[in-house]
Amino acid sequence: MASNINIQKKCEWCGKLFIAHKISTRYCSRRCANLAYKVKTRQKRISEFQTMINQQIEKKDCIDKDFFTPSEAAKYIGISRTTFYRYLETNLIKSVQLKRKTIIRKRDIEALFDNASPYKKHLPRAKQSITDFYTTAEVKEKYGVKDSRIFHIAKEHNISRTFHCGKTYCSKKHIDDYFAKKAHDPEIKEWYSTQDMQEKFSMTLTAIYSFVSKNAIPKKKVGIMVYYSKKHVDIAKGLIAPEEPKYYTFQP
Ligand SMILES: [Zn+2]
Incomplete structure (x- = not known):
């Protein structure tokens, strides 16, 4: 310019x-x-x-030490300070608090590997609030099943579970769906066959399948025939009034 x-x-x-x-x-x-x-x-x-050399020296110093500050320990295992503090808070990693100093023993970090549990794949957990869950006690009361059976069902059907304060919570929707399908309810005495439903409600087979699945209608299989709970179908169709729920709602 x-x-x-x-x-x-x-x-x-x-x-x-x-x-x-x-x-x-x-x-x-x-x-x-x-x-x-x-x-x-x-x-x-x-x-x-020079910075690189300093970092190497620092790291070597760290390895040579028997006791770490939280920052040093985090660096030692290669995780962030925040994550490391979370491990301390949950007592996953032992530490000693001396007035304002927190000290971690290198041996304790290494000892974590001695009794390490086998690697488990992390299953994506359904994003539900705790109100969408039953405690095992609630499942027992509502469906009259034993603990071992609930555990078995949850495991077999991959029902999302969460653990909180020593209690196990199972996804409400999945538990209800499971028992609805199982229809172990001895109170169900009357059943519709698919043919009954086709005639009574003028529904196509496809419409019936989608209807029973959407409304989680209890069903039973006798040979090759499938029957659907008359009471539940009638309630879902609005022909009769639903009963008051027998179970209580969980208050967290
Ligand atoms: Zn010059």
Whole structure:
């Protein structure tokens, strides 16, 4: 850019006085500018190298130590400080708090591996609030089943479970669906065959299947025939009023 300003400046590289046409000009010539640039890049490389060496020394110091601060311990196992503090809070990793200092013994970190449980694949947990869960006691009361059976059902059908304060909670929807399908309810005395439903409600087979699945109608199989609880179908169709629920609602 052509400029008509003339400023007398001192070259930052050779110290010669020169006339600059821009305020930002720092060197008298291209040569001086290049030399200054080379030195600057070299210094940057040296400082980067020094930082790397320092980190290595720090890490080595860390390994040689028997006791760590939380930051050192986090660095030692290669996790973030925040994650490490979470492990401390849940007592996954032992620590000793001395007034304002928290100390971790290297041996305790290593000891975690001695009694480590086998690797388990993390199953994605359904995002549900705790109100969408039954406690085992609730499942027992509602469906009259034993603990071992609930455990078995949950495991076999991969029903999402969560553990909180020493209690097991099972997904309400999945438990209800399971028992609805099972229809072990001895109170169900009357049943519709698919043919009955086709005639009574003028429904196609496809419509029936989607209807019973959507409304979780209890069903039973006799040979190749499938029957659906008359009472539940009639309630879902709005022909009769639903009964009051026999079970209580869980208050967290
Ligand atoms: Zn110069």
